[in-house]
Amino acid sequence: MEPLTEHRLVSGPVVYGFLRLVQVSEARQEALVASLAEYCRSHELELSGVFTERETSTGPGSAAFTGLLDVLALPDVYGVLAPAASHLGPKAIAAERGRRIEAAGSRLLLVRRTRRTCPASHLRQGIPPHSPGTPHLLETES
Structure with missing residues (x-):
């Protein structure tokens, strides 16, 4: 087999x-x-x-x-x-x-990237890009 x-x-x-x-x-x-x-x-x-x-x-x-x-x-x-x-x-x-x-x-x-990004909705809500629990968008595929 x-x-x-x-x-x-x-x-x-x-x-x-x-x-x-x-x-x-x-x-x-x-x-x-x-x-x-x-x-x-x-x-x-x-x-x-x-x-x-x-x-x-x-x-x-x-x-x-x-x-x-x-x-x-x-x-x-x-x-x-x-x-x-x-x-x-x-x-x-x-x-x-x-x-x-x-x-x-x-x-x-x-x-790793030098600059992280986060969804625009988080920025409108006042959530900083580097706060814990913020899902970061990565440049590479997972």
């Missing part, structure tokens, strides 16, 4: 991580990689690799980001996972990198 689907090892959509780690301790790097792995585990994604940028870049091109774009051209790659948008670089660089990821046909998934 065949095992049930829930008992078979099934690969989730493939994602690649991207970290920008300029002057970061090894412990911090390990914690960030672990957060990417945990996000993938809880969202049934397969983390196939992590690209790490270690130097401050003045533009959207870097060896790590170019490598990331190369793997996004592979078949069956779902997207890019980063701890936060800041890992793509300063705002202007991050915006351009986001466009390049999207142009490659991939999604950008963020473990």
Whole structure:
């Protein structure tokens, strides 16, 4: 008898991580990689690799980001996972990198957002966006 689907090892959509780690301790790097792995585990994604940028870049091109774009051209790659948008670089660089990821046909998934939003109805009722119990809308799919 065949095992049930829930008992078979099934690969989730493939994602690649991207970290920008300029002057970061090894412990911090390990914690960030672990957060990417945990996000993938809880969202049934397969983390196939992590690209790490270690130097401050003045533009959207870097060896790590170019490598990331190369793997996004592979078949069956779902997207890019980063701890936060800041890992793509300063705002202007991050915006351009986001466009390049999207142009490659991939999604950008963020473990956490820098700015949270809440329903307009909560704002009209005077409920602050960060109050406990307020359902936050996330940028990524659950």
